[in-house]
Amino acid sequence: MNFLINSLEVGKKMIGLFSFDGPMYRDCNGVYCNTTITSEMFSRYFQVVDKLIVVIRTMHLEVTYEEANLKKVEFNGLEFVEIPNLNSINGFLIDRQKYKKVIKEQVEKADLIFARMPSVISDITIYYARKMKKQYMVEVGGCAWDAYWNHGLKGKLVAPYMFLNELKGVKHADFATYVTEDWLQKRYPSNCNAISASNVYLEELSEEVLNMRYKKIRSKKKDAPMIIGTTAAVNVKYKGQEYIIKAISELNRKGFNFEYELVGGGDNSYLKKIAESEGVADKVRFKGLMLQSEVFKWLDSIDVYAQPSKQEGLPRALIEALSRGCPAIGSMTAGIPELIQPNMLFEKGHIKQICSILIEITKVDLSTVASENFSRAKKFELENLDNKRRKIYKEYSKSIITKCN
Known part of the structure; x- marks a missing residue:
């Protein structure tokens, strides 16, 4: 811990981790692309990190991102760690144990952890963050119960389990952002520094x-x-x-x-x-x-x-x-x-x-x-939301040093 403090004081590069089920797409040329998980979105984290590891479910395309009508995702300092669909039967029975180790390795590297929920990958990320006694921030973007309950019989079977995971993950978070003003806060309460900040970002409206x-x-x-x-x-x-x-x-x-x-x-x-x-x-x-x-x-x-x-x-x-x-x-x-x-x-x-x-x-x-x-x-103009995020991100970054002291 003392080594971390000294490193930060002399300008150690801060490593962030962003986890989510996504999906992210990779085109036939190896280019990462999406419509909502974009370079602009990732740029917000670089206010407090020098490198961002993105641990995310990734799907491979047989066409280029232009042909798929997707936006190219590129930003200096981004590193993608591809995870398969852990929600599938194969993912649950075979891939989960293998990729839990992959996620654990990334959590060990990270100084700041941003876990977007609901997400199986974020549930695993939070599990290891808590086990390693690392602070983490949750980004509460939806309700696990609703997400799974509306997906047929298999979804209904896992909905209670996923709901409890999200409930626990948010409750024990050190920092939290919610996309709603009130609804998600009531369903998934947190005991930490929390703000309301949508994942939507609009340029100044004319x-x-x-x-x-x-x-x-x-x-x-x-x-x-x-x-x-x-x-x-x-x-x-x-x-x-x-x-x-x-x-x-x-x-x-x-x-x-x-x-x-x-x-x-x-x-x-x-x-x-x-x-x-x-x-x-x-x-x-x-x-x-x-x-x-x-x-x-x-x-x-x-x-x-x-x-x-x-x-x-x-x-x-x-x-x-x-x-x-x-x-x-x-x-x-x-x-x-x-x-x-x-x-x-x-x-x-x-x-x-x-x-x-x-x-x-x-x-x-x-x-x-x-x-x-x-x-x-x-x-929802970008400047208004960025001001909110900038403040809580800086508090999160500062708390890493304070906690280590």
């Missing part, structure tokens, strides 16, 4: 965006279709897009004119079959995966954003929609009620409530809603 939204609302013709949009993987059932499809089917049979656009990767066959069986195949469009810059342009083209999830933390896609002044509706799930108006919320999977909200939307001037949403998004 009032011109809001003015463009006003103009779109004012110029919309009565007989034009009302276009709803959702950004989420189309092969993940807990994202709830099927409920919007069923709702617009019911409404269009009553004479309304709703259309639905879905942005996101994955096999869309399940949702496509629902659209066909509901008679709205011509009203539902699958837009595929988009880069963030493309998503923003698309958000400007739709009338209403929908977040019908059965499980969430604080959805990035919804916040991005708010930043474009987009009126939004959503389920009463996790942190969603913290973001949008109470009269825009529905019980998850409740199609009649969705229909009622959409009918009301056709009757009112959405300019006030657009203005409120734009204002809410401002607290």
Whole structure:
């Protein structure tokens, strides 16, 4: 311990460890890439570390990152340690013991540990951090119970175990960040220095965006279709897009004119079959995966954003929609009620409530809603969140030295 203090005093390079189930992707040329786990995200940790070891579930692609429509992840000082899917049967029975040793080795190297949860890899990281009596920070990005309970029978079997792991990991953390203002804090309380700071980061918002939204609302013709949009993987059932499809089917049979656009990767066959069986195949469009810059342009083209999830933390896609002044509706799930108006919320999977909200939307001037949403998004501007993180990161870094003394 004294050696560590002396090393830090003379300028020892600080090593950080970031753990998460991800996934991260590696393309056919060995380039790491993603859409949400980006170079910009990793840059925040370099406020307090010189090197960051990223211990993360990694999936290999047979195409380039450009062809996969992903962003290249590159930052001086990043080192990736690839972990397979430890949630699978093979991962649990065969790979887990092997990769527990790999994770242990990385924990031994680290001075500062950032464990994003829920995550099997982070559970293991925290286990070894506590065993080695190392301080660690948790980044609480979602609920393990919801994440696993909504994944079929196998998910329901492991949900209690994963819930207790997250509960224990957060409770014993030395520092914590939560993506919600209140919801996750109540479900996973901590006894440490904690802040609320979303993983979403927006550049400074321009009032011109809001003015463009006003103009779109004012110029919309009565007989034009009302276009709803959702950004989420189309092969993940807990994202709830099927409920919007069923709702617009019911409404269009009553004479309304709703259309639905879905942005996101994955096999869309399940949702496509629902659209066909509901008679709205011509009203539902699958837009595929988009880069963030493309998503923003698309958000400007739709009338209403929908977040019908059965499980969430604080959805990035919804916040991005708010930043474009987009009126939004959503389920009463996790942190969603913290973001949008109470009269825009529905019980998850409740199609009649969705229909009622959409009918009301056709009757009112959405300019006030657009203005409120734009204002809410401002607290997610990068500078505001960075100031919060910078403070707690520095306190964490300082505590390493203080504890060793």
